[in-house]
Amino acid sequence: MRTELVGKAFRAEAGALGVAMAGLGEAEWARATRCAPWTVVELLAHVRVAVGRVEAMVAAPEPERAEVTAVGYYRPGERFDAATNSARIALARDTAGGGTDPVGEFERTWRGVADRFETEAEARVVRTRHGDPMLLTDFMVTRVVELAVHGLDLADALGRPAWLTDEASDVLEDLLLTDADGPTVRSALGWDRATLLRKATGRAELDAAEQAEVERAGITWLTLG
Template sequence: MLRTDRRDGEVSGGRRMDGVRRGVGHDQVLDAFRLECGALSDAVAGLSDAEWNLPTRCIPWTVRDLLGHVCVVIDWLPAMLDAPAPREAEISAVEYYRPDDRFSPRTNGKRIALAQDRAARPATGAAFAEDFAATWRRVDGLCRAQPDGRTVRTRHGDAMLLSEFLLTRVVEVAVHGLDLADALGRDAWLTPAAGDAVTELLLGPEHAAAAGKLEWSRPHFLRKATGREPLNETEAAQIEQLGIRWLALG
């Protein structure tokens, strides 16, 4: 699961249009989703049985369980697209990560069980890698058939722009990709498109470029900004100066 790393309980709104922030563009987030999912597919293809069963920092999940979670959170989209579209978007991707019941211990328990159930379905690791590839490709195709400005309602009841909800899926694939790379002892495969999209979500479009002043790689910044690696006092001050939005992550 994504780790809780919220500091102040506040949500920073960023640029807004009709009351809802619009940051990363529709086409940009679609490309980030496709590229990052493709990189993850390549990374898990050919994993050994031992690698599938390695523990991750997302306790109690193994590598296989964590990929199950990524499958689950991507596979919410087909039903959302089949449902009636809300008349207008009400929240942004930043506001989606607000600290409420969606990140409670009860909901987190369901999240863990759903991931483990999904991971247990394919008979082999190879079949599971193919299942993941088929899942994200189906969702990618469905999303690309939607017009810019399409709205969806999440399972939590939030009315969002599809592009904003899909950005939260980019967060899931990118950040859990870092978790998987670390569990497997590999270099991060984070794509520039996804790294930039998540950084813009965390810092806002007006401050994202300033992240370069830290002279950190994108994977290093995202590990620090999402609680994967601890911040020392100096690093915490540097990130705060960038105007980071601390997200509630389950």
């Protein structure tokens, strides 16, 4: 059941991102994002690379057992250090520079990943490029994080309202909140779904009252590159 929900969230958020990116003009593709030094087209390329890693992971030999959860994937360490971030930045820029149809390439990548995920067993284990043996479903949760969080970054860069989907929000609120549910926390603070994700990922500041409420809710702070 959880695998099905994660798959639906992945499809919904990737689809919404693709629709939002369709028809951008040259000046919009070149806009700066908060994920410096990436432009809009480079950030979309990063998301495509991040999503596309699933194909190679599924094709590789399966580890004996999962040892890392979706939360554990975001632990501090070398995966988010300066050298890794520099390589991540360069790869996205190279990928963006080599494409002529960024939306089409993104669409082909995410649809292939979604289709492949749906053919795998719920107990399927994969190894990440950082060496983590994880349930494929847990790794796909991290891909929903990539789509949703960078979707906010792209919306802000383009001056548009967030297109965050309910399906993705449900998955991410389950990841981020350990002692409360998303609707309860959002109601207490007067936040919508996008605001909760912005606040929880450092894309919007918390005041003292908000900090106390999210700490009470058992927020999981993710280390993001």
